[in-house]
Amino acid sequence: MRKLLNTVYVTNEMAYLTLDGENLVCKIDGEIKLRIPFENIENIVCFNYVGCSPALMGKCVGKTIPINFISPQGKFLAKVCGETKGNVFLxxxxxxxxxxxxxxxxxxxxxxxxxxxxxxxxxxxxxxxxxxxxxxxxxxxxxxxxxxxxxxxxxxxxxxxxxxxxxxxxxxxxxxxxxxxxxxxxxxxxxxxxxxxxxxxxxxxxxxxxxxxxxxxxxxxxxxxxxxxxxxxxxxxxxxxxxxxxxxxxxxxxxxxxxxxxxxxxxxxxxxxxxxxxxxxxxxxxxxxxxxxxxxxxxxxxxxxxxxxxxxxxxxxxxxxxxxxxxxxxxxxxxxxxxx
Structure with a gap:
């Protein structure tokens, strides 16, 4: 997982994202590998199959932080997001x-x-x-x-x-x-x-x-x-x-x-x-x-x-x-x- 331009990219196919208070947590095989405060995140892009917790998705929706799911081969699968008015203006x-x-x-x-x-x-x-x-x-x-x-x-x-x-x-x-x-x-x-x-x-x-x-x-x-x-x-x-x-x-x-x-x-x-x-x-x-x-x-x-x-x-x-x-x-x- 790495952060570029306030976007978090999850490139490890076995990574699992979860929530801990006001932090995004990345786990691999149950072990915490990285913790990032939500204040520093604008977007999340996941190339993994394991996914993320419902609590994290709810938190991201509340903070209007999109979670994008991409297959490891690069095919867009789905997006979890809140209000879409920002995209309209963009x-x-x-x-x-x-x-x-x-x-x-x-x-x-x-x-x-x-x-x-x-x-x-x-x-x-x-x-x-x-x-x-x-x-x-x-x-x-x-x-x-x-x-x-x-x-x-x-x-x-x-x-x-x-x-x-x-x-x-x-x-x-x-x-x-x-x-x-x-x-x-x-x-x-x-x-x-x-x-x-x-x-x-x-x-x-x-x-x-x-x-x-x-x-x-x-x-x-x-x-x-x-x-x-x-x-x-x-x-x-x-x-x-x-x-x-x-x-x-x-x-x-x-x-x-x-x-x-x-x-x-x-x-x-x-x-x-x-x-x-x-x-x-x-x-x-x-x-x-x-x-x-x-x-x-x-x-x-x-x-x-x-x-x-x-x-x-x-x-x-x-x-x-x-x-x-x-x-x-x-x-x-x-x-x-x-x-x-």
């Missing part, structure tokens, strides 16, 4: 803020995406000296740098989206070179989404979907409406705000997928191809990817804004919390996630 503020500052948010988000993508490429070059002089890779690095400059000259979100599209196309033109293990039995030519047409695209799409659902769950815990975004257009059934925030974290997904391929954790037997040409992970392939993704989410990373280590799986919750604080006016700007 969502109205969300709409107003996005109308007022949507362009700036979109520019910062895409700039963070381009910067993180450059970091991913440079990491590959660091580990593979033979690629450092590759003209196509160096050209893409320059395209991304130029793209960041162009973003802040854009006069509309549509321009931002256009710049993002060109930079993404350039990046994926050299993505196959980042798969450096020559024993990988398949190659990547271009990004195909609906449906994915090759194994690499199938894994990318699957993990992008996992990440987007985790951001949607995180936004639910802080009271923001994941269907109202600032960059992705409103579309019935699409969690546009989750799609916006996941842009900053796509580099983590892509690094993860590159690792799966280079380490040959997944192979030809993990896919199935449809008559239509679509390629999907089969049951065994999905199991492999999910297992590794869960392991990856438990690994620690340094958060550039908080200046402290967090499990990678908490990144969507930290970023959603920061965005909610920005919408409420608690902080002046939303700090996009930047790889260092």
């Amino acid at each position: 969502r109205v503020a969300q709409i107003d803020k996005f109308r007022e500052s949507g362009l700036v948010l979109a520019q910062n988000t895409m700039a963070a995406k381009f910067s993180n993508t450059r970091q991913l490429i440079r990491r590959t070059l660091h580990d593979n000296p033979e690629l450092r002089e590759d003209a196509e890779i160096q050209k893409v690095i320059k395209v991304l740098a130029t793209g960041i400059e162009q973003l802040y000259q854009a006069q509309s979100i549509e321009e931002v989206v256009g710049i993002e599209g060109y930079c993404a196309q350039s990046y994926f033109s050299i993505f196959n070179k980042l798969i450096t293990n020559k024993k990988v039995p398949f190659t990547f030519e271009l990004r195909t989404k609906r449906p994915p047409l090759d194994p690499v695209n199938a894994v990318l799409s699957f993990v992008y979907t996992l990440a987007t659902s985790e951001f949607a769950a995180a936004l639910e815990t802080v009271g923001l409406d994941s269907y109202i975004g600032y960059c992705h257009m409103l579309r019935s059934g699409r969690v546009s705000l989750a799609c916006d925030l996941v842009e900053e974290a796509r580099c983590l997904v892509e690094r993860f997928v590159i690792g799966l391929l280079n380490l040959q954790i997944i192979g030809e037997k993990d896919f199935e191809q449809q008559i239509s040409g679509a390629t999907w992970l089969n049951d065994e392939g999905r199991k492999k990817v999910l297992t590794r993704w869960q392991e990856k989410k438990r690994s620690d990373m340094m958060h550039p804004y908080l200046k402290q280590k967090i499990p990678m799986g908490l990144l969507p919750y930290v970023q959603s919390n920061l965005l909610a604080k920005y919408v409420r006016g608690d902080i002046e700007t939303y700090p996009s996630f930047l790889l260092k």
Whole structure:
């Protein structure tokens, strides 16, 4: 269990939360592991199966502290809360803020995406000296740098989206070179989404979907409406705000997928191809990817804004919390996630 930005995250699946006077108590196997005064808590997010006591839930309802239950895999399950009028005001503020500052948010988000993508490429070059002089890779690095400059000259979100599209196309033109293990039995030519047409695209799409659902769950815990975004257009059934925030974290997904391929954790037997040409992970392939993704989410990373280590799986919750604080006016700007 850890506390970040006045939100308590219960990441141990066997933890049990209970009440002791004016304190939240965390127990594992009957032993008290942590005690936190309620005055220091705004929100509780539980990734555990054991749950919490009815007395604690009653206390949190009385103090309007939401308790959010998320499966260990990142799926939003339920929320226990009191009056919802606070969320109503937050969502109205969300709409107003996005109308007022949507362009700036979109520019910062895409700039963070381009910067993180450059970091991913440079990491590959660091580990593979033979690629450092590759003209196509160096050209893409320059395209991304130029793209960041162009973003802040854009006069509309549509321009931002256009710049993002060109930079993404350039990046994926050299993505196959980042798969450096020559024993990988398949190659990547271009990004195909609906449906994915090759194994690499199938894994990318699957993990992008996992990440987007985790951001949607995180936004639910802080009271923001994941269907109202600032960059992705409103579309019935699409969690546009989750799609916006996941842009900053796509580099983590892509690094993860590159690792799966280079380490040959997944192979030809993990896919199935449809008559239509679509390629999907089969049951065994999905199991492999999910297992590794869960392991990856438990690994620690340094958060550039908080200046402290967090499990990678908490990144969507930290970023959603920061965005909610920005919408409420608690902080002046939303700090996009930047790889260092």
